[in-house]
Structures are given as structure tokens and as C-alpha cells.
Amino acid sequence: MDTSGDSVKVGFLNSLSGTMAISESTVFDSLSLAAEEINAGGGVLGKQLEVISEDGASEPTKFAERAGKLIQQDCTAAVFGGWTSSSRKAMLPVFEANNSLLFYPVQYEGLESSENIFYTGATTNQQIIPALDYLAEQGTKSIFLVGSDYVFPRTANKIINAYAEAHGMEIVGEEYTPLGSTEFSTIVNKVRDSGADAVFNTLNGDSNVAFFRQYKSVGLTADAMPVVSVSIAEEEVPGIGVENIEGQLTAWDYYQTLDTPANTAFVTAFKDKYGADRVTSDPMEAAYTSLYLWKAMVEKAGSFEVDKVQDAADGVSFEAPEGTVTVNGENNHITKTPRIGRITPDGLIETVWEAPEAVEPDPYLETYDWAAGLS
Amino acid sequence: MLLVAAPALLPVFSLTLLGKFICFAIVAVGIGLAWGRGGMLTLGQGVFFGLGAYIMAMHMKLADAALFGGSGVPDFMLLYGSGTVPGWWEPFRSPVVTVLAVVLVPGLVALVLGLAIFKRRVKGAYFAILSQALAAAFAVLLIGQQATTGGSNGLSGFRSFFGLDLADPANKRMLYLAAAVLLLAVVAASRQLVHSRFGELLVAVRDQEERVRFLGYDPATVKTAVYVLAAVMAGMAGALFVPLVGIISPADVGVTPSIAFLIGVAIGGRATILGPVLGALGVAIAQTSLASTFPSFWVYFQGLLFVLVIGFLPGGLASLPAVLGKLRRRRRSAGSGTASGPAGTPAASGSIPKEIPL
Numbered sequence: 001m002d003t004s005g006d007s008v009k010v011g012f013l014n015s016l017s018g019t020m021a022i023s024e025s026t027v028f029d030s031l032s033l034a035a036e037e038i039n040a041g042g043g044v045l046g047k048q049l050e051v052i053s054e055d056g057a058s059e060p061t062k063f064a065e066r067a068g069k070l071i072q073q074d075c076t077a078a079v080f081g082g083w084t085s086s087s088r089k090a091m092l093p094v095f096e097a098n099n100s101l102l103f104y105p106v107q108y109e110g111l112e113s114s115e116n117i118f119y120t121g122a123t124t125n126q127q128i129i130p131a132l133d134y135l136a137e138q139g140t141k142s143i144f145l146v147g148s149d150y151v152f153p154r155t156a157n158k159i160i161n162a163y164a165e166a167h168g169m170e171i172v173g174e175e176y177t178p179l180g181s182t183e184f185s186t187i188v189n190k191v192r193d194s195g196a197d198a199v200f201n202t203l204n205g206d207s208n209v210a211f212f213r214q215y216k217s218v219g220l221t222a223d224a225m226p227v228v229s230v231s232i233a234e235e236e237v238p239g240i241g242v243e244n245i246e247g248q249l250t251a252w253d254y255y256q257t258l259d260t261p262a263n264t265a266f267v268t269a270f271k272d273k274y275g276a277d278r279v280t281s282d283p284m285e286a287a288y289t290s291l292y293l294w295k296a297m298v299e300k301a302g303s304f305e306v307d308k309v310q311d312a313a314d315g316v317s318f319e320a321p322e323g324t325v326t327v328n329g330e331n332n333h334i335t336k337t338p339r340i341g342r343i344t345p346d347g348l349i350e351t352v353w354e355a356p357e358a359v360e361p362d363p364y365l366e367t368y369d370w371a372a373g374l375s
Numbered sequence: 376m377l378l379v380a381a382p383a384l385l386p387v388f389s390l391t392l393l394g395k396f397i398c399f400a401i402v403a404v405g406i407g408l409a410w411g412r413g414g415m416l417t418l419g420q421g422v423f424f425g426l427g428a429y430i431m432a433m434h435m436k437l438a439d440a441a442l443f444g445g446s447g448v449p450d451f452m453l454l455y456g457s458g459t460v461p462g463w464w465e466p467f468r469s470p471v472v473t474v475l476a477v478v479l480v481p482g483l484v485a486l487v488l489g490l491a492i493f494k495r496r497v498k499g500a501y502f503a504i505l506s507q508a509l510a511a512a513f514a515v516l517l518i519g520q521q522a523t524t525g526g527s528n529g530l531s532g533f534r535s536f537f538g539l540d541l542a543d544p545a546n547k548r549m550l551y552l553a554a555a556v557l558l559l560a561v562v563a564a565s566r567q568l569v570h571s572r573f574g575e576l577l578v579a580v581r582d583q584e585e586r587v588r589f590l591g592y593d594p595a596t597v598k599t600a601v602y603v604l605a606a607v608m609a610g611m612a613g614a615l616f617v618p619l620v621g622i623i624s625p626a627d628v629g630v631t632p633s634i635a636f637l638i639g640v641a642i643g644g645r646a647t648i649l650g651p652v653l654g655a656l657g658v659a660i661a662q663t664s665l666a667s668t669f670p671s672f673w674v675y676f677q678g679l680l681f682v683l684v685i686g687f688l689p690g691g692l693a694s695l696p697a698v699l700g701k702l703r704r705r706r707r708s709a710g711s712g713t714a715s716g717p718a719g720t721p722a723a724s725g726s727i728p729k730e731i732p733l
Binding site: 179 | 531
């Protein structure tokens, strides 16, 4: 990296084209906001941030290639971005081989920890397990699993199956559809006939639109059979249509409606910059937080050098919109406060349940006895 | 020559990138033969590219696991699979089997497919749709097998290539050279084939399949042979793509990449020998340099270029000088008032018939 001048380069690597662009461009927006704020506040160690933005084009190979460019050619001090698990898996060897840093802002399936990646989204014990705890608390006895066919839903459902077995719940169905699939009549009928108490939804992207429309069309409601979704945030609600999803549940660590001073400032700044009709979501908040966490690590280390930043990382914390987050130096994840939300008629998400305190990250689920056989 | 001199001039990052483009160009040479010369619009080269790539990736995963892992089981299998290596992976522990399989597996698959398709006289758009469906099915199959193929993540995180450390820039240079040499070899082989009697026969099959049949040749055999050759080229390109790029995933072998392979070939000039190579390299380089500046604009530009070339220059950019020359001649002859140029010039063996053989 090059830290000789008045500025230091950081890389933003998001898909600005392709199927993921609709989600990842929002992360790019909140990263840009954070960079602007940091520069206005005097930069990092007195140096202004110079952002180099690259397009991941929704392709894992492109992510790997562009990551290589940001590290080797642009000499960036750290890179922020990635969304899909495949994009992260593709970039991981690049960051490890070059001993460089990646900040990854999206909830994911866990079972990973690299010294070169900081994970600022939720791992499974900060999203999926709290959602299951919530369902158990509500008296749910049977669950139907619906997911897209890729690594996150499959791993999540493996965990849910183990949880259910240990907690006396029954999994009455488990269905996968290819990413982007929009035909759900068979699955929705199976869900209805199963008589499950709740549905756990790990569908991604456009599939959610079709799923919720058809779910409603066969007469299923949030009251009779609630759906808990882990990939639907504020940004996705208008696409699905509020009327189709109102009252359904979500599991995240951040909602736009959170009432913290840091969140009020974040939401106000975001709307001022991008327009009053824009919303903020969990991955956007995690991305925003990641840039500030890197700043805090660098300032604690007193250096941009990767080894020193890694050494300084443990215990660094930031007053994030979701509440105080602290870096766990052992697995490079951060503490987060799980929250169950309900989609309101105005398309936002209100918190209906919140963990009493921030939860320590446990990507390999080592502290859960019932999860012993999983990894 | 430029390709061979590049290692001395370019930094490792750009060199690896160029190596990746060269892999695409190798696939393009095969498509040029099958489509440009043989009239087989193959929209599914991703399948053969993927077979070669996954075979190489499986070997590299196993080799890495044996070198660094201790247990000998690739990392992702420990996380998502049963923790044991499935039986059909085992042969690829051997480097010799791997290298042979990279050539033979795509070749054999293409042979079986080719015989099944061409013997039944499936051609034109039906063949194109069939080949595309295969690519889609192949990607879905890979995604479904999380435990044994890495699913949508694909296979990545390689550290060594036949015992060589992949982090070492010198080895990256060597890999690039291997790709460049393979490209030159493939181009030479393609030139040899095009100028042979078999090459003439192939063009005849493309333009007048029924007449060739009346002459006593079996067009299905001719087509299958070239289809197999194109598949082998794609397979070898895939096998080199993996150590150069460091990842292979279903996103690199499905419908979209299969069509992307085609775009460079069409733009460059599918019936020429160098057209597909230069087209594939040109499109890839343009994409990389333009896409980072105008991410969403690039897709439209590529689409527009494709439409323009197919619509107005079916022979690709390689035919541009000839087309311009013809225009100029026509204008000159119109100006001087003499009779128009010689009618019914016999079509050169490389030229494209007016109707696009879809």
C-alpha cells in the first residue's frame, strides 16, 4: 500500500452491474457516505481517504480479479465489499495471498474466519439462532423450510434441523428452488398442506416477490402461518409489495426504525445525500460501520500496516447505528444485537423482539452443544 | 510475438489477467471452427470449459489437501460435506490422470453428444437451443452438489499447481506462457485444419449439407469431429483458467459465459482463423477497461456492438476491409458508368453465405 502522500487509498468492491447490483449498489452508497463523513472529519491518521471503486459484476471470478487489481495495482490500504458467499469465497484466497484486508458487510452462513477478512454482518448465532429462539418462545412446534439453492440456505437449514431436533421442534418440509426461480405454486401448496406453525424463508432476490405473492394468493396469512425471512430488508419490501408481506417477520440486527442517536444521525445523513425516499437496511448499516471500524483499528494501531491493524483489532468498538459493536480479535467478527422485526404497513420494519445484550460472534457454533456435529 | 514478450513488460497482475483472456481466446478458436467453418452455433461451450476446469480444480484441491491439510480432504468438504472424499474424485489425485482427463473427458462427452445430435440430423436453431440447455443443466447440477462440487461457491483457494507455489510471481509468469503457447498451438492446428481437404469438406457441410451427403460423405461424422475438437480446446482452456484465476464456479460455465464466449468470435469474424482470437481478446480487454469506469454502460455497448456486427457485418470485423473494398469498387464503377463488377465471383472458402446459418 501507498501511504506516502496526503491521502490513502481504500477500495470499494461491489456489484454495480448484474443481478446483485440492486442490492450491492445500496452498500456502495452507504460506504460512500461513511467515506465522505470521515474525510469531512479530518480523515484517518490525518490522511484523506481516496476511494477506488470497482465493479464485481455479480460474478465471483470478477470479484477475485478486481480484488487483485485493488491490492496490487492500486495499492489500497483496505477493501470494503462483497455480498454473496461465492464472491467472498472467491476473494478470500486473494486477500490471504497478498496479506491485505477485506471488510465484508453481509450476514452469512458462518463456518469461516480468516485473519484477512473482518465480518461486520451477522454470523448464524446472531441471526438464525435468535430467530429460532424467538419462534420457540412463541410456542412454534413445526417449521417448514423454504430456500434458494446455494450455500447460505443449505447451511442455515442444516443448523435449523439440528436446533429443531434438540428443542423438540418438527421440520415438516424442506424445499429449495434455483436462484431467480419464480414458480412457487407447488411449494406454496405443500406449505399450506403441511400445517406448519411457521415458515423459515432463506430465499434470495426476485424469488421472494413470487413466493410472497403466491403465498398470499392461496390464503395464507401472517397471523395463521408467519414467515420469518433472513434476506428481506427495508430495501426489498417495495419490490415484493407491502400488501403481500405486511405483518411477516424478519431477522436482522438493524432496522431503519431503531431509536438510537447514532441511527438518527445515520438515517438523516443518508436521506440528505441520496433522497428522502431512500431507506437504510442491515447490510448498508454493517458496511457503514465497517469503514468506521477500520478507521478505529488504524488509529489504535497508529499505522495503516496490515499486521499492525490486525494486532490492534481485538476489542476495538464503535457506536454504530445498531448499538455498540466490538471486534472479536479471535474470529474477526463483531458483537451484534439480534432483533426480530415485523413489516409495517408503511414498508418499514418495527422491532418486536430484541436480545437483552449484544451477542458474541460464534461462527463455528462452538458454544452450542446441539451444534457439535455441524462443523 | 507480442504475447510472448508480454511477461517482460507487464506487472504480474496484468499478466494474469491477460492469461485469463488468452484462455477465452482458446475457447474462441474452437468456436470459430465449429460455428464459423462448420455452421454449428454452439451456445454451450461452457460445459466443456467447465469440465476441463473442474477436473483441474479437483486435482489441485486434492493436491493442496495432501500437502497442507493433513487429513487429505479438501477444506470445503469438511465444512459442507461428509468429511470424506467421494469415490469419483479419487482418480484425480494423480496428475497424469488429470492431464489426460482434461483432454479426454470433454472430448468423449462431445463425441457422445455429437453422434447423438448430428446422426439424427439435428441442426440449425435446434442444435443451438440444445447446446444452451446443456450449459444451463450443467450449472444447475454443479450448484446442487454443495458437498462434492462446492455448489455455487465453486472451487477456489488453491495454493499449488503440480507442486509449484501459486503465490510466486515467477510461476504465474510460467502459467501465462503456458497459456500463450497453447493459444499459438491451437491457432496453428486450426490453420492446418482449415487449409486441409477436411477443412474444405467442413465448409461444404456448412453450406450444402445435403449435397455433401449425396457425394458419399457422412456430414454427421465431419461435424462431430470438429465439435469434439472445439470441446477439447475449451477443456484445455478451462484447465489453464483455474490456476491462473484461482477459482472456478458455476457462474463461469453456465448460459451467460457460454454466450459471452461467442460474442468475441462473432465480432472478430467467425470464419477466419485470427478473427475469433483477436475478437475474444479485444472484447475481454475492452470489458475490463470500460466496465470499471462505466459498469452498467458496458452491457449495452456490448449488446449494441453484437447487434451491429450480426446485422451489418456478418463476417465480423475481419471482413471489414473486404466489405469496404467492395463498397469502394461499387462506387467507383457506378461513377465511371461501366458495367458492375464481375458477377457470380466464386465464394472464397472462408467467406460467409448471406443467410446466417443459425
